[in-house]
Amino acid sequence: MTSIESPLPEKAANFIRNIVTEDLKSGKHRLVVTRFPPEPNGYLHIGHAKSICLNFGLAGDFGGRCHLRFDDTNPAKEEIEYEDSIKENVSWLGFNWGEHLHYASDYFEELYRHAVALIEKGLAYVDSLSAEEIRGLRGTLNEPGQESPHRGRPVEENLELFRGMREGEFPDGAHVLRLKIDMASPNLNLRDPVIYRIKKVEHHRTGAVWCIYPMYDYAHCISDSIEGITHSICTLEFEDHRPLYDWVLDALQLPCHPQQIEFARLNLSYTVMSKRKLLELVQEKLVDGWDDPRMPTLVGLRRRGFTPASIRAFCETIGVGKSDSFIDMGILEDAVREDLNVRAPRAMAVLRPLKVVIEGYPAGETELFDAANHPADPAMGTRQVPFCDTVYIERDDFQEEPAKGFFRLAPGREVRLRYAYIVRCESVLKDADGEIVEIRCSYDPGSRGGSAPDGRKVKGTIHWVSARHAIEAEVRLYDRLFSTPNPGGKNEPDYRSSLNPKSIETLAGCRLEPSLEGAEGESRYQFERLGYFCLDSRDARPGQQVFNRTATLRDSWSEQKR
RNA sequence: UGGGGCGUCGCCAAGCGGUAAGGCAUCGGAUUUUGAUUCCGACAUUCCCAGGUUCGAUCCCUGGCGCCCCAGCCA
Numbered sequence: 001m002t003s004i005e006s007p008l009p010e011k012a013a014n015f016i017r018n019i020v021t022e023d024l025k026s027g028k029h030r031l032v033v034t035r036f037p038p039e040p041n042g043y044l045h046i047g048h049a050k051s052i053c054l055n056f057g058l059a060g061d062f063g064g065r066c067h068l069r070f071d072d073t074n075p076a077k078e079e080i081e082y083e084d085s086i087k088e089n090v091s092w093l094g095f096n097w098g099e100h101l102h103y104a105s106d107y108f109e110e111l112y113r114h115a116v117a118l119i120e121k122g123l124a125y126v127d128s129l130s131a132e133e134i135r136g137l138r139g140t141l142n143e144p145g146q147e148s149p150h151r152g153r154p155v156e157e158n159l160e161l162f163r164g165m166r167e168g169e170f171p172d173g174a175h176v177l178r179l180k181i182d183m184a185s186p187n188l189n190l191r192d193p194v195i196y197r198i199k200k201v202e203h204h205r206t207g208a209v210w211c212i213y214p215m216y217d218y219a220h221c222i223s224d225s226i227e228g229i230t231h232s233i234c235t236l237e238f239e240d241h242r243p244l245y246d247w248v249l250d251a252l253q254l255p256c257h258p259q260q261i262e263f264a265r266l267n268l269s270y271t272v273m274s275k276r277k278l279l280e281l282v283q284e285k286l287v288d289g290w291d292d293p294r295m296p297t298l299v300g301l302r303r304r305g306f307t308p309a310s311i312r313a314f315c316e317t318i319g320v321g322k323s324d325s326f327i328d329m330g331i332l333e334d335a336v337r338e339d340l341n342v343r344a345p346r347a348m349a350v351l352r353p354l355k356v357v358i359e360g361y362p363a364g365e366t367e368l369f370d371a372a373n374h375p376a377d378p379a380m381g382t383r384q385v386p387f388c389d390t391v392y393i394e395r396d397d398f399q400e401e402p403a404k405g406f407f408r409l410a411p412g413r414e415v416r417l418r419y420a421y422i423v424r425c426e427s428v429l430k431d432a433d434g435e436i437v438e439i440r441c442s443y444d445p446g447s448r449g450g451s452a453p454d455g456r457k458v459k460g461t462i463h464w465v466s467a468r469h470a471i472e473a474e475v476r477l478y479d480r481l482f483s484t485p486n487p488g489g490k491n492e493p494d495y496r497s498s499l500n501p502k503s504i505e506t507l508a509g510c511r512l513e514p515s516l517e518g519a520e521g522e523s524r525y526q527f528e529r530l531g532y533f534c535l536d537s538r539d540a541r542p543g544q545q546v547f548n549r550t551a552t553l554r555d556s557w558s559e560q561k562r
Numbered sequence: 563u564g565g566g567g568c569g570u571c572g573c574c575a576a577g578c579g580g581u582a583a584g585g586c587a588u589c590g591g592a593u594u595u596u597g598a599u600u601c602c603g604a605c606a607u608u609c610c611c612a613g614g615u616u617c618g619a620u621c622c623c624u625g626g627c628g629c630c631c632c633a634g635c636c637a
Binding site for chain 2 (some may be wrong): 348
């Protein structure tokens with residue numbers, strides 16, 4: 001297929017995309033309209049990103065539109081702060097809802113009118129049983145439920161009671177409005193579901209105007225219909241609700257009847273995704289807040305250094321299906337590496353400094369070496385890094401007794417200081433405890449810039465930072481939050497017991513090349529040979545930079561050691 | 563001993579009657595002043611199992627097996 005025939009970038013096929021394509025081709029729809037319908041009761045996480053990318057992506061690819069609709073039908077749990085965060089997250093991910101910012105609460109009046117219509121049609125009734133009594137009559141998975149004694153209430157009485165509910169004449173729990181469907185249905189959702197309950201709670205948007213609020217199954221389908229949604233995409237657990245979704249729209253004979261389609265939610269290894277667990281981690285201070293860089297929340301991933309593009313790419317590669325999937329965290333990490341490898345400028349930083357004195361190098365002299373900001377992208381330019389007779393190298397890059405296969409610095413061995421000189425280790429200085437405190441090296445003046453004048457091969461190239469010019473900084477090394485693939489899964493009584501004690505390591509006194517002094521905002525770099533790092537925009541201060549490690553580089557050496 | 567789903571390579575995932583895409587991982591090999599990147603090459607005679615229909619089945623039928631979801635006045 002040529003690009004002329006398909007102007008849009010070819011995206012992986014999935015069953016939902018196929019349905020949409022077919023519906024457009026058959027003329028069932030001329031425009032695809034989707035929606036992302038979060039409840040503003042928590043922060044968005046990577047699982048939501050999958051849904052956002054699916055809904056906005058579909059609309060975008062087919063020239064349709066995607067609405068952002070807050071499913072705010074339960075004021076007891078919802079807050080405006082969450083709405084703000086959600087809007088910010090969706091924008092950050094790169095999606096735009098345009099004029100279509102909606103709220104289920106905007107439809108409360110219309111929802112109420114439809115409920116009255118249902119009562120008039122004899123399809124809904126006010127039940128005055130307690131929650132416990134209703135549960136008692138619902139039956140079980142194997143036994144049918146029993147009808148409520150109020151099921152036969154006359155229409156006029158239902159109307160009067162429902163009006164009274166709205167007027168606030170009854171306390172919470174006194175009555176509910178139920179659909180009259182089938183108490184013997186094998187689908188529990190169809191056993192006269194409750195669609196309105198009394199909740200004398202102020203709503204963050206409608207204030208005290210209402211004291212009865214519609215339930216999800218009733219409000220969602222009608223909201224979709226009102227907005228002209230064509231494909232109402234949700235997760236698998238709502239599959240059993242689809243008959244109810246369709247029942248309500250059919251009963252009301254609404255002109256727009258969206259098609260509900262369910263897909264498998266995202267499960268990621270080495271983390272947890274449920275709102276409850278995420279909330280507990282924050283409340284019990286097991287993490288440093290919703291935006292802790294170890295959290296799978298969008299604010300957390302952002303602070304960790306993930307780019308919107310990397311998250312979109314991740315969502316694209318994992319695909320969309322109906323089988324319960326478990327994606328390895330490694331896939332997410334690869335997605336950032338892939339994106340950052342192309343766009344992150346390189347820099348040199350020494351995390352665990354080991355002092356190296358270059359013997360024979362003129363004391364007090366400073367040389368400036370040109371270093372490429374990106375080895376494969378000349379357009380990113382170069383910078384100059386200062387060099388003097390004392391530098392810091394990574395402690396890991398020196399081994400007094402080199403292991404087999406180790407080709408960095410060791411006594412008597414040569415290594416290249418990237419962009420500078422080839423040096424040879426001549427001696428090792430230790431303190432009273434036998435701890436190595438300094439290395440002394442000779443250097444080859446002819447290797448200026450790092451190339452061997454005689455063409456001799458120097459296998460190891462290591463990064464370094466001039467002791468005299470380096471800036472000091474704090475660097476936080478993050479690792480997976482949990483040490484088991486499925487925290488809280490079988491054989492694990494509690495997910496908390498699987499927390500990875502090494503998920504954060506804070507390093508003080510790291511030495512960075514001076515060009516990093518001016519880094520600000522969410523600057524991202526590749527610290528050569530170490531990984532990708534992002535300035536912590538919350539904690540960094542002038543003169544005291546703080547970097548978060550987003551991901552390590554792939555490292556076949558450390559893998560080999562394992 | 564209810565209902566709804568799902569089962570294709572280690573992890574995702576196309577295909578939906580015509581003889582198993584792709585990505586990630588893995589394993590080789592090349593290039594490399596990042597043990598990175600990039601680059602080549604290898605990687606399911608087989609689609610949960612067993613029967614059946616068919617010239618031909620991962621796709622259709624029958625019967626098993628396994629896993630997930632549902633008994634909120636949550637979404």
